[in-house]
Amino acid sequence: MKNFSAPINAIKKNDLLINSDYESFLREAQLDSFDTVWNYAAGEIVKKIKDRSVIRLSFAKNNALKYYYLKRHNTEFIGIKGILKSFFGIKNLSQGLLEFNNICEFRDKQLQTVIPVAAGEKYHHFFWVESFLVTQDAFPYVSLETLLDKNPGFFQGDEGRQRREKLIRRLSDLARKMHQKGFNHQDFNSTHILLFYHNNPDSPEIALFDLQRVEKKFSFRFRWKIKSLARLNYTLPEGIFDTQDRKNLLLFYKGKTHFNLIDRIEWYWIEKKTKRIQRHTEKRHNRPFTADING
Template sequence: MALMKKNSCYLRQDLAQAWADKPVFDAVANIDGEIFRDKEGRRTLRFELNDRSYFLKYHQGVGWTEIVKNLLQMRLPIISARNEWQAIHFLEKHGIETMTLAGYGEKGINPATLRSFVITDDLVNTMSLEYVGEQWQQRPPSFATKQALIRKLANMAGTMHKNGMNHRDFYLCHFLLDERFAEHNTFEDKTPVYLIDLHRATIRHKTPKRWQIKDLGSLYFSASRVPLTKRDKLRFMQIYSGLPLRTLLKEQADLWREVQHRAQRLLAE
């Protein structure tokens, strides 16, 4: 994927028309809406414009103190919304459902004062897979529904990792599906599941094993309340890897052992 140039900007036609007489970064910086986050140089909010609902993530510069703090903690600082829009492009390219871009941009050179934004369509009338465990404790799904959802998540994770992207926040709460699932409790292979919250995602030529482990361990941990059998887990592993079960257990035993250890550590915290 080609990197965007500095001081670049894209607006879909609906936003371009609405802000035709305004400097884009001024318009974005002054948007009012329902705020979900406003700290460390980043604002996340939902806003409405011409009867449409959008999500905005606006980065106004994190400052050198925040950058140095992250580096000292051996963490890659998030200084731009670029990660998010590049991850969306990546997922679209590889057939993984995610948010729909309405606009993005970046302005500046100094990493401490870099201004950037990403705007996506609001995924209205959706619910998080975080609640599936609770729901299935009371209302167990059909065999077909459970297997279809396992296939879906395993294919999403496998496709993402095989093509070089790791999410770094890969929990069930960052998968959304139609909120009517809470009523009908059924899922099919064609049912959309949207992967969100991509600001920490990293794209490389190949996903390092340690980041596979972190993503998969986080997903396994977040599914701790979902009633999964040993066969369910083996099915996920097989679909994710694309390997026959015998080969999988022989060649990837260390990977899946580390995934389980990470999930157990998270559960113990």
């Protein structure tokens, strides 16, 4: 069984930052440099947009296939500010290395997330950088979004109601723990929440992925609770989750059973933020799409 919270021993190898547990795998797969990973031509395209692409890779080992995900970040502009930061020794990480480091920091704080394999970056003409991140497939975990789409009945009926309550309690506890440890996942929603129902069929193990946009600015921590619970609330489908389920997001986050006046004000903010997310999402989806996905 994979360990999704164990600390990572990250080492520099050639021009890569790698998880030491995968050093031999990368060498045997001939993926031990930036160019060999970036130019790897095989694999199944999972996502391809202007800024980045995600490829699913498979490798045979012991008569079984092992799966990995390669997220390539196309050339991004870091500007003079980024160069000056590097010159003065200030960390200015590309998207690939930033997410690798975020994963490691989450695990250092015993927060469950995916297993990083390697990351790399390559500069062009000083102001531009390409980067990538390789992670191992999270099986047997599945996203909450997939579970809700493929098996909505799991959360319906009397047993489903109990499962919903336990799930929301676990998610609220995770959000609070994450914030207390100094992190805010800016895409805390059903897409990026991984679940595994194992020993307890009603209470899942939970992990997060896609840690590229993790906020660590302490000056904005008072907003984290509102933003995180609103994002999650928006992605919990109507017809499965009722009003009490949604209010439980805040109640369980705060360890309470009833709202007081301050809680009601916070819940009003969460509902307002949820509606704003909905309007923004609908507007974005209705916007004509002109980006070149092959760019």
